[in-house]
Amino acid sequence: MKPDTRVVHTEVPTLTSRPLSVPLYQTSGFSFDDLDAFADGMTRPDGAFVYSRLGNPTVRALENAVAALEGGAAALATASGMGAINAVLLGNLKTGDHMIAQHALYGGTLALLHDLEERWGIAVTYVGGHDPEEVRAALRPETKVLYLETIANPTGHVSDLPALAAVPGDDVLVVVDNTFASPLLCRPIEHGADVVVHSTTKYLGGHSDVTGGVAVFADADRHRATWHHSIELGVTPDPFAAWLTIRGMNTLALRVRKHERNAGILARRLAEHPAVGEVHWPGLDTHPSHAVASRFIDGYGSTFSFDLADADAGRRFVTGLGLVRLAPSLGGTETLVLHPASTSHRQLTEEQLNANGISGGTIRLSVGIEDADDIWDDITQALDR
Numbered sequence: 001m002k003p004d005t006r007v008v009h010t011e012v013p014t015l016t017s018r019p020l021s022v023p024l025y026q027t028s029g030f031s032f033d034d035l036d037a038f039a040d041g042m043t044r045p046d047g048a049f050v051y052s053r054l055g056n057p058t059v060r061a062l063e064n065a066v067a068a069l070e071g072g073a074a075a076l077a078t079a080s081g082m083g084a085i086n087a088v089l090l091g092n093l094k095t096g097d098h099m100i101a102q103h104a105l106y107g108g109t110l111a112l113l114h115d116l117e118e119r120w121g122i123a124v125t126y127v128g129g130h131d132p133e134e135v136r137a138a139l140r141p142e143t144k145v146l147y148l149e150t151i152a153n154p155t156g157h158v159s160d161l162p163a164l165a166a167v168p169g170d171d172v173l174v175v176v177d178n179t180f181a182s183p184l185l186c187r188p189i190e191h192g193a194d195v196v197v198h199s200t201t202k203y204l205g206g207h208s209d210v211t212g213g214v215a216v217f218a219d220a221d222r223h224r225a226t227w228h229h230s231i232e233l234g235v236t237p238d239p240f241a242a243w244l245t246i247r248g249m250n251t252l253a254l255r256v257r258k259h260e261r262n263a264g265i266l267a268r269r270l271a272e273h274p275a276v277g278e279v280h281w282p283g284l285d286t287h288p289s290h291a292v293a294s295r296f297i298d299g300y301g302s303t304f305s306f307d308l309a310d311a312d313a314g315r316r317f318v319t320g321l322g323l324v325r326l327a328p329s330l331g332g333t334e335t336l337v338l339h340p341a342s343t344s345h346r347q348l349t350e351e352q353l354n355a356n357g358i359s360g361g362t363i364r365l366s367v368g369i370e371d372a373d374d375i376w377d378d379i380t381q382a383l384d385r
Contacts, residue, residue, distance in 0.1 A: 062246050102159050157357070176197070180202075203255070
């Protein structure tokens with residue numbers, strides 16, 4: 001080969017050993033000697049790797065890892081948490097269908113459900129999440145999805161997943177957003193869920209340096225059908241994002257326990273502070289979901305909310321912090337705060353905010369792994385303002 005050719009064609013070595021960490025396959029495509037194998041790889045999620053929009057070894061490693069954690073048959077990684085939710089709902093609903101969802105949901109999810117109603121003619125009925133009879137009464141012949149969050153964003157509401165998942169029949173897909181709990185605290189498939197979604201940006205990645213999502217399926221056939229839709233939707237993650245997520249997951253067990261330990265300390269102190277109204281952490285026995293959460297979740301999470309007097313107090317608090325950062329997202333090693341009414345749930349009307357238990361004075365706190373006393377000192381100086 002001439003130099004012009006040689007600089008283009010670098011041979012990948014064949015390994016006789018196994019790397020300790022997952023390799024990064026930063027490639028858009030793969031070459032073949034066999035045309036039939038090439039064609040077959042484009043038809044199924046478990047075929048040969050062809051094109052990284054269809055599948056990639058690093059992305060597959062992430063999918064397999066999360067599927068194993070959740071106890072699922074297979075997983076579908078996406079470029080964001082909303083990508084995972086869109087892939088599941090758009091891949092399994094059509095015009096004229098009906099779905100049931102709990103009131104307390106992430107603002108982006110609520111905006112998506114509103115869009116499904118307005119533009120796609122998919123009816124949505126909202127339920128409280130504790131009463132199975134309310135779900136039973138909402139069922140219709142055209143009901144196709146029951147959508148829940150393990151620990152709701154940002155109020156800490158916990159739906160009675162085992163009781164609710166048992167209500168609909170086999171034709172209704174039970175989808176659970178498990179982002180706030182992570183598979184360390186809850187594995188919804190064990191409690192009747194058919195699909196579990198995560199924003200891997202949060203606790204799974206855990207370092208505020210990657211954006212991603214994943215959907216885990218209890219049934220391989222449902223995974224295959226959704227994969228066919230998702231590759232055309234274009235929600236595939238970049239291999240480097242998948243690699244960063246895998247790297248973050250190595251310390252998930254250590255981080256989740258420290259996060260939650262700190263959250264318990266701060267939630268109990270906030271509950272006694274005179275400037276604070278209600279604290280929405282399900283680990284407190286005053287929380288409406290405390291008894292439900294204690295039955296099937298191995299912990300109470302570490303992102304929660306609390307209420308200050310009004311919107312003005314909320315704004316002054318979040319801008320008066322020093323150590324704690326005013327920022328989007330959650331689940332990183334650092335403690336983050338935001339004002340849901342003006343940010344994460346900004347799409348909601350005042351009526352919808354009230355239905356979700358959010359006021360102008362509601363503050364969401366994602367508790368990091370710093371020393372709890374340092375976090376508390378910063379919170380108290382901002383509250384004292």
